Amino acid sequence: MSGTTVIVGAGQAGSDLASALRQAGYGGRIVLIGDETSVPYRRPPLSKAFLSGEMGEEGLYIKTREAYAKHDIELRTGVSVSSIDRAAHALTLADGETVGYDKLALTTGGRARRLTLPGADKPNVHYVRTIDDIRRLRDQFRPEQRLVIIGGGYIGLEVAAVGIKTGLKVTLVEALPRLLARVTGPELSQYYDSVHRRKGVDIRLGVGVQALEGDAQAEAVILQDGTRLPADVIIVGIGLIPNTELAERCGLAVDNGIIVDLYSQTSDPDILAAGDCTNHENGFFGRRMRLESVPNASEQARVAAATICGKQLAHAGVPWFWSDQYHLKLQMVGLSNGHDRVVVRGSMEADSFAAFYLQDGIVIAVDAVNRPQEFMLGKKMVAGRLRSDPALLADESVALKSLVA
Numbered sequence: 001m002s003g004t005t006v007i008v009g010a011g012q013a014g015s016d017l018a019s020a021l022r023q024a025g026y027g028g029r030i031v032l033i034g035d036e037t038s039v040p041y042r043r044p045p046l047s048k049a050f051l052s053g054e055m056g057e058e059g060l061y062i063k064t065r066e067a068y069a070k071h072d073i074e075l076r077t078g079v080s081v082s083s084i085d086r087a088a089h090a091l092t093l094a095d096g097e098t099v100g101y102d103k104l105a106l107t108t109g110g111r112a113r114r115l116t117l118p119g120a121d122k123p124n125v126h127y128v129r130t131i132d133d134i135r136r137l138r139d140q141f142r143p144e145q146r147l148v149i150i151g152g153g154y155i156g157l158e159v160a161a162v163g164i165k166t167g168l169k170v171t172l173v174e175a176l177p178r179l180l181a182r183v184t185g186p187e188l189s190q191y192y193d194s195v196h197r198r199k200g201v202d203i204r205l206g207v208g209v210q211a212l213e214g215d216a217q218a219e220a221v222i223l224q225d226g227t228r229l230p231a232d233v234i235i236v237g238i239g240l241i242p243n244t245e246l247a248e249r250c251g252l253a254v255d256n257g258i259i260v261d262l263y264s265q266t267s268d269p270d271i272l273a274a275g276d277c278t279n280h281e282n283g284f285f286g287r288r289m290r291l292e293s294v295p296n297a298s299e300q301a302r303v304a305a306a307t308i309c310g311k312q313l314a315h316a317g318v319p320w321f322w323s324d325q326y327h328l329k330l331q332m333v334g335l336s337n338g339h340d341r342v343v344v345r346g347s348m349e350a351d352s353f354a355a356f357y358l359q360d361g362i363v364i365a366v367d368a369v370n371r372p373q374e375f376m377l378g379k380k381m382v383a384g385r386l387r388s389d390p391a392l393l394a395d396e397s398v399a400l401k402s403l404v405a
């Protein structure tokens, strides 16, 4: 529990890892290095309350700078780590400085996947990953502006909701035949499709983007079917690329993320990794996955801290996630891929329901909209691999609690 632990990447996982080490009684030196200039911050509000202006910058911070100092965590922001020398147990920063480590944790997250079409480099083409992205975007996020969003995943839909609330004219383009196709079933996709259309979003499904037209600024998005969508602001939300280059360059195993085991351990016994940058083993599923969520980053960080402290805490959490759009709080638990039946409890028309995904009669995932209780109980059902009678699940006169006990 002594020596030096260096954490590369001062985001959710990095900050949580540093805190978890101190909570576990780690008495060594902790250095947390991040290339962004801000204090580590939460990203979820970037596409929600921070974009809408309801939350100020300080509301994003996971902790104040003083709180890191108080726990003797050396926070170094605005500096990038450029290489790792595993044999020397040292890393080099972009300014040439060398920092030695006994244990190294990589929490480098990911970056927004870029659009690589002609015209995609124009200044009014935006991404939603960092505070700086939103600072750049906010000036253009004004009523009556024509906003075209490319990508119908969570970030695209959350931005669409804020756009509508702010008074922009919003069009959303998704290349796949339905919204949220990669993360949920057709029922929920259809529900969000109709909510957004009702609110005034012009949704174009099943058609890709061919080019962005314009000189100094992008003035229109040209779709593959020839449609021309005039635009003042364009936001691209087409996924994330894990930041694995540092790991790759020093010879760690990488395959769609830095490969880690149940204990956040990479292929080097002195190097761990956690969060969006990892392709990790999950004990609950007994397989490998890459997830992009705060709960996953936090849990993996706790696991990595335990490993550094010589304890064995396996990563076996059931994934969960949330999304806020308009007045809708979506909370999801489990992974619905492979389900053979969906049972809806409550009313989609009333914006208050939970969709239970069953596989061979077992609840494998729950998507709850404005139903926190169903979400909490759904978590227990998924974690306990409970078998449920679909008729009872759907029947609101039957207390859900009675099905969990």
Ligand SMILES: Cc1cc2nc3c(=O)[nH]c(=O)nc-3n(C[C@H](O)[C@H](O)[C@H](O)COP(=O)(O)OP(=O)(O)OC[C@H]3O[C@@H](n4cnc5c(N)ncnc54)[C@H](O)[C@@H]3O)c2cc1C
Binding pocket: 008, 009, 010, 011, 012, 013, 014, 033, 034, 035, 036, 042, 043, 044, 045, 046, 047, 079, 080, 081, 082, 107, 108, 109, 110, 128, 129, 130, 155, 243, 246, 274, 275, 276, 277, 291, 292, 293, 294, 295, 297, 320, 321, 322, 323, 324
């Ligand atoms: C707009 C938006 C909305 C979201 N909404 C939700 C939500 O509602 N619910 C939810 O659960 N999740 C949400 N997420 C996902 C969640 O924010 C991420 O899963 C989480 O931030 C992952 O944490 P992380 O520490 O792994 O990575 P990050 O938060 O990306 O942190 C990694 C940090 O490492 C830095 N870094 C990378 N390479 C280097 C280097 N070589 N040297 C120094 N620093 C480096 C990066 O710049 C970054 O600051 C959202 C994400 C976004 C972008």
